[in-house]
Amino acid sequence: MSFADNLVxxxxxxxxxxxxxxxxxxxxxxxxxxxxxxxxxxxxxxxLFPLTxxxxxxxxxxxxxxxxxxxxYGGSTAxxxxxxxxxxxxxxxxxxxxxxxxxxxxxxxxxxxTVASFFGGSVGIILLMAFAGTISSYALRFSSAExxxxxxxxxVAASNISGGSIIKGxxxxxxxxxxxxxxxxxxxxTRRFDFGILDLADGINLIALAMGLFGVAEVIASVGKVxxxxxxxxxxxxxxxxxxxxxxxxxxxxxxxxxxVGSFFGTLPxxxxxxxxxxxxxxxxxxxxxxxxxxxxAIEGIMAPxxxxxxxxxxxxxxxxxxxxxxxxxxxxxxxxxxxxxxAPGPQLMTEQPSLFWGLVMSFWIGNxxxxxxxxxxxxxxxxxxxxxxxxxxxxVLMFICIGTYSVNNSAFDVLLVAxxxxxxxxxxxxxxxxxxxxxxxxxxxxxxxxxxxxxxxxRGDLATFIDRPISATVLAFTAIILLWGLKSxxxxxxxxxxxxxx
Numbered sequence: 001m002s003f004a005d006n007l008v009x010x011x012x013x014x015x016x017x018x019x020x021x022x023x024x025x026x027x028x029x030x031x032x033x034x035x036x037x038x039x040x041x042x043x044x045x046x047x048l049f050p051l052t053x054x055x056x057x058x059x060x061x062x063x064x065x066x067x068x069x070x071x072x073y074g075g076s077t078a079x080x081x082x083x084x085x086x087x088x089x090x091x092x093x094x095x096x097x098x099x100x101x102x103x104x105x106x107x108x109x110x111x112x113x114t115v116a117s118f119f120g121g122s123v124g125i126i127l128l129m130a131f132a133g134t135i136s137s138y139a140l141r142f143s144s145a146e147x148x149x150x151x152x153x154x155x156v157a158a159s160n161i162s163g164g165s166i167i168k169g170x171x172x173x174x175x176x177x178x179x180x181x182x183x184x185x186x187x188x189x190t191r192r193f194d195f196g197i198l199d200l201a202d203g204i205n206l207i208a209l210a211m212g213l214f215g216v217a218e219v220i221a222s223v224g225k226v227x228x229x230x231x232x233x234x235x236x237x238x239x240x241x242x243x244x245x246x247x248x249x250x251x252x253x254x255x256x257x258x259x260x261v262g263s264f265f266g267t268l269p270x271x272x273x274x275x276x277x278x279x280x281x282x283x284x285x286x287x288x289x290x291x292x293x294x295x296x297x298a299i300e301g302i303m304a305p306x307x308x309x310x311x312x313x314x315x316x317x318x319x320x321x322x323x324x325x326x327x328x329x330x331x332x333x334x335x336x337x338x339x340x341x342x343x344a345p346g347p348q349l350m351t352e353q354p355s356l357f358w359g360l361v362m363s364f365w366i367g368n369x370x371x372x373x374x375x376x377x378x379x380x381x382x383x384x385x386x387x388x389x390x391x392x393x394x395x396x397v398l399m400f401i402c403i404g405t406y407s408v409n410n411s412a413f414d415v416l417l418v419a420x421x422x423x424x425x426x427x428x429x430x431x432x433x434x435x436x437x438x439x440x441x442x443x444x445x446x447x448x449x450x451x452x453x454x455x456x457x458x459x460r461g462d463l464a465t466f467i468d469r470p471i472s473a474t475v476l477a478f479t480a481i482i483l484l485w486g487l488k489s490x491x492x493x494x495x496x497x498x499x500x501x502x503x
Contacts, residue, residue, distance in 0.1 A: 007129075007360045013359030014056060014366055018281040022059045026066020027367045031374065033067075034074025041071040042436070043218045045333050047401055058356045059339035062363045064337055068330055069364075072273060073202045073371050075118050076306060080109045090309070092281045096294060096301030103297050107241035112299060119366045120307030123259040124266060124314025129361055132322045132350070142347070144321075144458065145449040145466050149475040150325050151448045151499050156479050159437045159486075166486035168169075169437045170427070175442025177448070179204050186450055199413040201264040206336045206416035209403055209442060213435050215401045216422025216486060219394045221429060241376075243299075251303045254284050258304035262311030267318050273309035280308035294497050314364055320347060332443040 013019060033044035047069050051059035075090035080097030093113065100109040142150075159169025182193045183203030194200035243251075258280040265276035284304040285294045294301050317334075319325050324346035326332040338345045341355060405414050415480045425435050459465035467473045 004231070006354060009355055010358030010360075010362035013355045014062070014363040019059050019062050019359060019363065020476070022055060022063040022367065023066050023211045023367050026372055027070040027073075027370050029372065030067035030070020031074035031371065031378075034071035035077045041068060041075075041330055042214040042439075043092060044071050045330060046195060046207070046213075046215045047397070049207055049210065049333065049337070050405065053340065056342050057338065058359050060337050060341060061334065061356065061360050062367075064334055065317075065363065067361060068334075069121060069310060069367065070371060072313055073114070074377060075081055076113045076117070076302075077110065077375075080113065081106055087289070090277075092277045092305045093417070094297070095281070096298050099295070099297035100302075102297075105297070108243050108247065109299075109302055111241040111376065112243055112247065112251060113302055114372060116251070116303045116306040117310040118368055118372045118455045119255050120259045120262055120310035121364070122331075123307075124263055124311035125361065125364045125368070127263050128314055128318055132318050132357075132361075142471065144455040145469050146237070146475065147325075147474040148322065148448055148451040149453060149479070151444045151451070153479045153482070154319075154477050155437070155441060156445060156483050156486075165432075166483075168433045169486075172433055172435065172437040173441040176438035177445030179209065179438075180442040180445030181449060186446065187453065199411065203446075204407065204442075205405075205414050205417065206333075206340075206442070208414045209421050209441060210333060211401050211405055212418040212421025212423075213425040213439065216418060217425030217429060217435070219397055220422065223391075223394055223475075247299045250299050254280075256306040257283060257287075257306045258307035259337035259372050260279050261304075262308030264306075264314045264317030266312030272311075273312040273316075275419055276312035277305035277309040280304040291372075300405065317360075321345065321360075322347060324349070326440065332440050332472040335443060349412050352380075357380045394446040418473070 014023070024336075029048060030044060033047070034041070045064060048067055049064070052063055055063065072090070074091050076097070079090040080096035081101055092451045097106075097109045097113070100106060144364040150470055156170075159166055159173045178193075179201075182200055184191055184201060191201055212346070261280040261369060262276040264281060266273070281301060281304055284300050285291050287409050288294065288298075288300065316331055322333065322336055324344070326335045335345055343349070343356070401418060405418050406412065428438075455465055456463075465472075466476060
């Protein structure tokens with residue numbers, strides 16, 4: 001099929017009333033949960049993940065993708081109005097968005113944020129359409145050795161860029177791999193690491209781990225810290241949303257630069273929209289003629305990061321769909337949705353499931369247009385939602401988490417696992433251990449084991465096969481560079497602090 005035929009097929013799939021409805025449901029629920037402080041994209045997707053089990057694979061992915069970029073849209077509302085980011089990717093937006101609200105320009109900030117998000121998302125979709133096919137055609141040449149090396153690169157990169165110590169990141173990756181291989185051996189069927197518990201014979205439920213690690217842990221961490229605040233309703237009226245000519249003039253180049261930065265970082269494993277937003281803000285501030293304006297309500301300070309994180313949202317699907325390798329914890333959940341519906345992710349997805357792939361891609365356009373239409377009229381509703389006391393919200397969130405987990409397998413044991421992983425996630429957060437690398441290790445661990453054992457079978461036990469193949473050797477070299485760079489940044493501060501300061 002030609003490129004034009006694929007676009008027509010994708011539009012027909014995405015515009016069917018069934019898929020269109022679930023696209024709308026995804027972006028609406030994502031925006032709703034993104035506005036609520038303390039939820040975040042991972043918790044939002046984890047809570048709503050069980051809803052997709054009754055859908056077909058295309059509708060499930062379209063809905064989850066809508067939640068993914070809808071949460072990013074909604075998270076900027078709380079960041080601008082209350083200085084409480086709805087997600088980590090929106091944290092940088094509050095630096096200039098909240099000062100604009102205090103100046104009575106909150107409506108302008110919200111409107112321009114919506115425009116920047118749509119622009120960045122559109123750039124990301126175009127790049128996804130242009131390069132996913134090329135990457136998939138080259139990926140068809142990959143064997144198990146290349147796949148193992150790529151997955152190893154993804155895990156090392158995730159542990160290195162997840163924030164904080166690389167040692168803690170690697171520990172969390174290994175912990176995730178350990179949880180991932182619980183259950184039956186993929187080749188022999190022998191039960192392992194289940195401690196004689198029959199409920200663990202099929203392994204740990206991905207939904208239970210994700211909901212506990214992110215949903216329950218987020219709720220526990222937010223209780224007593226998130227408070228309802230008052231917002232001036234006049235600052236978010238339609239009459240107060242009109243930007244000045246100077247605002248429009250200053251916004252174009254930050255949007256373009258932010259979209260470029262976000263598109264680049266979105267394709268890298270372990271980065272995602274958060275890193276993209278921070279990098280875009282740093283570049284914009286460094287290149288500005290008046291850097292002293294930043295942090296005091298500069299329009300460039302919200303346009304660059306918002307366009308960057310939405311561009312990264314779209315381009316992060318490129319390695320996930322084209323290679324079957326998630327670049328972030330959220331993409332790992334997307335990969336889990338595909339596997340639950342019996343679809344093997346990877347380079348053959350575009351040829352074997354063209355309606356799913358192109359339907360998902362074209363649904364991004366529909367979802368971004370829906371968000372553009374939804375966000376402006378519903379700003380008043382989001383403001384009122386932010387005023388609801390959090391002690392009324394979190395019991396409802398916990399209730400939906402338990403119901404969603406139980407409905408997957410009708411298993412009370414899974415609900416118990418949610419509670420255990422929730423306590424584990426909160427404890428890890430208290431000691432500064434990032435949870436996202438653990439989820440990546442959980443999803444990629446069994447796949448890495450499968451490709452490693454298959455590569456050993458094909459090479460008759462020769463480990464040199466990972467170095468003899470050029471692509472695998474190149475990827476392993478990049479992995480070693482990233483690992484050494486992270487260890488260097490971890491060790492050097494220790495040496496500096498060990499040296500006594502001069503008088």
